[in-house]
Amino acid sequence: MITENSTHWEDPLPKLVALYYDNELNERELLQLQERLKSDPEARIFFAQFATLQTQLEWICTDSSCPQEMPHLPASLNTRRRNWSLILYVTCCVCLVLGGLFFMHLTTPVAHVYPEPGSHWSFGEVTTEETLLSGSQRRLLRGAVEIRFTSGSIINLKAPAQFTIHGSNEVFLQAGKLVADVPESGHGFTVETQTGRIVDLGTSFSVNVSAELNTDIKVYRGKVQVAGSNETVPPREILANEAVHIDSVTKSIQSRDYTSSDFIPLIARDYAVDRFSDSVVFQEQLPDQIARGEFQVLERDGTIFLFPEKRDILLSDNLPVSISQPGNYQAETQIEKATDYIPRGMKVDCYRIYYDPASNHRDMIRAEGVVHFHRPVLGIITTKKRLFETDTTLNPLYTGGNSPTVNHQEIETRTTEDGKRQDILILSEDRKTLKFILLTGTTFVDEFRVLVASP
Numbered sequence: 001m002i003t004e005n006s007t008h009w010e011d012p013l014p015k016l017v018a019l020y021y022d023n024e025l026n027e028r029e030l031l032q033l034q035e036r037l038k039s040d041p042e043a044r045i046f047f048a049q050f051a052t053l054q055t056q057l058e059w060i061c062t063d064s065s066c067p068q069e070m071p072h073l074p075a076s077l078n079t080r081r082r083n084w085s086l087i088l089y090v091t092c093c094v095c096l097v098l099g100g101l102f103f104m105h106l107t108t109p110v111a112h113v114y115p116e117p118g119s120h121w122s123f124g125e126v127t128t129e130e131t132l133l134s135g136s137q138r139r140l141l142r143g144a145v146e147i148r149f150t151s152g153s154i155i156n157l158k159a160p161a162q163f164t165i166h167g168s169n170e171v172f173l174q175a176g177k178l179v180a181d182v183p184e185s186g187h188g189f190t191v192e193t194q195t196g197r198i199v200d201l202g203t204s205f206s207v208n209v210s211a212e213l214n215t216d217i218k219v220y221r222g223k224v225q226v227a228g229s230n231e232t233v234p235p236r237e238i239l240a241n242e243a244v245h246i247d248s249v250t251k252s253i254q255s256r257d258y259t260s261s262d263f264i265p266l267i268a269r270d271y272a273v274d275r276f277s278d279s280v281v282f283q284e285q286l287p288d289q290i291a292r293g294e295f296q297v298l299e300r301d302g303t304i305f306l307f308p309e310k311r312d313i314l315l316s317d318n319l320p321v322s323i324s325q326p327g328n329y330q331a332e333t334q335i336e337k338a339t340d341y342i343p344r345g346m347k348v349d350c351y352r353i354y355y356d357p358a359s360n361h362r363d364m365i366r367a368e369g370v371v372h373f374h375r376p377v378l379g380i381i382t383t384k385k386r387l388f389e390t391d392t393t394l395n396p397l398y399t400g401g402n403s404p405t406v407n408h409q410e411i412e413t414r415t416t417e418d419g420k421r422q423d424i425l426i427l428s429e430d431r432k433t434l435k436f437i438l439l440t441g442t443t444f445v446d447e448f449r450v451l452v453a454s455p
Contacts, residue, residue, distance in 0.1 A: 013043055017050050039164070044135065110134050110168040111149045119143025119159070136165045140176070146265070153186030153200075155179065156265040166192075177208040179265050196246040196253075199225045201237070206262035213248040216256065220263045221284065228253050241283055257300075271308055272349050272452045274372040274432075282306045290354055291397045293407040295445040299358035304369045304438065309350040310394050312454050317344050319393060320386050321379030321451065329425045342379045347454040350394045355438045356445040364439040373452050376431035381449040384410045394449060411438060411446045 016033040019025045025033065036043045109131035119126040122139040132138075132147070144158040151169040161176025170190040171178070182189045182200040189200040191207045193215045198207055203222025209215055217226055219238045226244055227235040230251035238244055243256040260267075260282040267273045267282055276282065279302060286307040289297045298305055323329055324340040342348065357365035381387055387408040391397075397404045411423040423446060426435040438446040 013046060014050075017047055021050075039137070040135065108133070109150070111136075111147050111165055114146045114148065116144045119145055132165050134165060134167045138163060149186065149189075151186040151189065152183045153189040154181045156181075173207055173209050175209050175211070177206060177262065179206045179262050180204060181266050181269075193246075195229050195248045195251060197227045197229075199227075201225060203240070204263070204266050205238075208262070215246040215248075216243065217246075218243040218258060218260070218262060220260065220266065226253060240285075268374070272374045272454075273306070273351075274374050276306065276372065277368075277370040279367060280304050280306050280369045280371060284308060286352060286396060288397065290352070290447075291395055291406075292404060293409060293447070295356050295409070295443070297356065298354070299356050299442075301357045301359050301365055302367045303355075304367050304436075305354045306371060307352045307354065309352040309449065310396055311349045313348050313350065313393065315342060315344045315346050315348065315393070318342065319344075319346075319348075319379070319451070320381075320389055322382040322386050322448075323380040323425065323427065324378070326427045326429045326431055329427075330422055340379070342451060346378065348378060348451045349454050351450045351452065352447065353436070353450060354445060354447045355440060357440060357442055360442050364441055367438045368436070369438075370433065370435045371450075373432050373434070375453040375455070377427060377434060377450055377452055378431075379451040380425060380427070380434075381451070382411050382425070384408045387447075387449065390449065409445050409447055411448050 012032070013036060016025065016029055016036070019029065020033060037047060111132040113126060113130040113132060115126035115128065115130075119140065120142040122141055126140075126143065126145055139162040140157055140159045142159045144156065147155050147157070149155075149168050153169055155171065156179045157163070157176060159176075161178065162174040163176070163178070164172040164174070166172060169186055169188060170192070172192045174194070178191070180189060180191065180200065181204045182202070184202070187200060187202055191198045193207065193209050194213045196215045196217075198205065198217055201223045203224055204220045205224050206218045206220070207215065208217075217224065217238060219240050219242055221240050223237050223239045225235050226238050226246070227233075228246050228251045233251060233253060236244065236253055241258050243258040245254045245256045246252070247254065258281065259278065260280075261276070261278050263282055264275050268275070273282065281300075281303055283305060284307075286309055287297055290307070291309075318341040320341045322340060324342070353369075353371075355367050357367070359365055381390055387410065388406070391406055391408075395406065397406070411425075422437075423439060424435075424437040425448075427433075434450060440446045
């Protein structure tokens, strides 16, 4: 660490600070000092210490050099000297207080780090509950970390990533990907990159800086304001389930297809879903159109949507399901048994899986996906009959005595006569991993329910 006792100029900082207090910095040196203080927390501490020492020395020298009033001097001059002494004294006190406050600001932690086991910075292992100061720079080489700011904001990063902390509610992301979860107390949390600035407006979002310095932003909840480094391009508000790309060359903000695989840290915290394949998109809000069984709502070839339909349901009766046991389901004899049900008294969360391809041709369009759950799958509902039977309990539209018109479709876990149409479900032995292969056309959808044990 640099101190005011440094006796050599290998590091230019002491010389720059000394010249600054002597008012001898040229424009280039002043810019160099400003950049150093902005990027280096230890440099700011040294600057504050130097300021305090300089003020103390000036006070001592001023006080000792004129210990007595000279009797032959005019009274007005003595008065002015006393006035200047008072002004200098007050100024010193103010400088000392401000310097102390500044020093406390620089040395007070603004964030704490919670690493996964085996995580490493560029200089060594990440320690549990490590603290970060404003201006702290880190490069994550291995593993993953959660950083909790004193403002309440939380970010998750996976290696490789490089970042700098700026205060209790801002981070500069040089490289890599982060996921931010911002509560009300952290409103305005900001992520800066080389090409853009992302400001929270009450949300959860991810930011990814590629090797080419392009910036990709996805919004999972709420909204953010995105501004590029080109000031002629106005900022844009990006809403939930939207994504944009900031090009490092053109500086333009372009819309992109939304995906949610980066949303995993927040999903795992709030839902029974642990992780899923890139072909699966998680959305927290089930659209009313999909709850009513409509199609052509979210059309995308090869992309399967996963919705939390209803949670914390205490079953007052046995709930009929199509599948209740682990296995590979692709034949009619393996589903729709009278004994398939979840017993009353169980508490469950219900998820809806939905696939609606966009291409307008006769061929069946294939989609594959995998979802891993924290807790075991208790049942799967795949047919129209049982989807209708369970609507009153599981469909969020059935509330307050409402009985809306619903037009369910289904999946076919059986082989057709020509052998070409076959939807397959595979539930692992521990019931926590569900794999599926879905085939459907542009005028149909594949949909089914998954019931998972509630906490």
